[in-house]
Amino acid sequence: MLELEELVRDFGDHRAVDQVSFRVSRGRLTGFVGGNGAGKTTTMRMIMGVLATNRGEIRWDGAPVTAADRRDFGYMPEERGLYPKQTVLGQLVYLARLRGQGNAEARRHTLELLERLGLAEKSQSRLESLSLGNQQRVQIAAALLGSPKLLVLDEPFSGLDPHAVDTMAELLREYAAAGIPVLFSSHQLDLVERLCDDLVIMASGHVVGKGTADELRHRDRPRYHLVTGAPAGWARDVPGVTDVEELPDGARVELAADADPGELLTQALGRGAVHAFTPLVPSIADVYREMTSA
Known part of the structure; x- marks a missing residue:
């Protein structure tokens, strides 16, 4: 389980994240929603150690998260970071090996992911030659490499066509069914409502709502x-x-x-x-x- 306790992050005089607390439980899909500038990406970066916290604590399975823990987290950042002139297969195999897989295992797993994501025919293409939607699929594959113990995905559905959205949703359900906590942000509220077990709603750096969809729908006067x-x-x-x-x-x-x-x-x-x-x-x-x- 991932737990965030009273996280605070300042950028100069601006408080981007203010006392944010929530948990992402094993085997559950947690939707992370909020407008631009709400603090979602900053929070995800703190989870992954890309940004330090000013205050608060991030725990994994009840203990403060470590760099070793984070090596087993799958992360898809808001700003994509793959190599445009490398082939899809070559760079994904390279990234899988960085995560501890042998060459044969890395190649097998990468090809399986590319097949699931509809990119098998693009495996030898350079990333820069692909459409933006297909580049997004490759970035998703990079986050799913290895055997991640947690998935943190910043806008994974952005730019995907409806068929790719359905494929991605099915994949995330499979990871959750295997007991993996999944946290993802999205502006597609209909998708979040359909897919998620839990939701966290942020505004102006604060968590303004959290719970299951039913809990949030029925929290007010009937x-x-x-x-x-x-x-x-x-x-x-x-x-x-x-x-x-x-x-x-x-x-x-x-x-x-x-x-x-x-x-x-x-x-x-x-x-x-x-x-x-x-x-x-x-x-x-x-x-x-x-x-x-x-």
């Missing part, structure tokens, strides 16, 4: 769509109701966290037919906008 066939302004007088948006055929109603929705339904039934009484569950995009708009 809301219901009540359909009665006529405006339901009367719902304002029901105990526990905190807000009512009248509609031509009913209302959208917000309740206090401890309110009983059955009371609202009982009163609605006492006034006539109820055609629908449906919980309104926000999307992760809605939750993100609310948490980061303050």
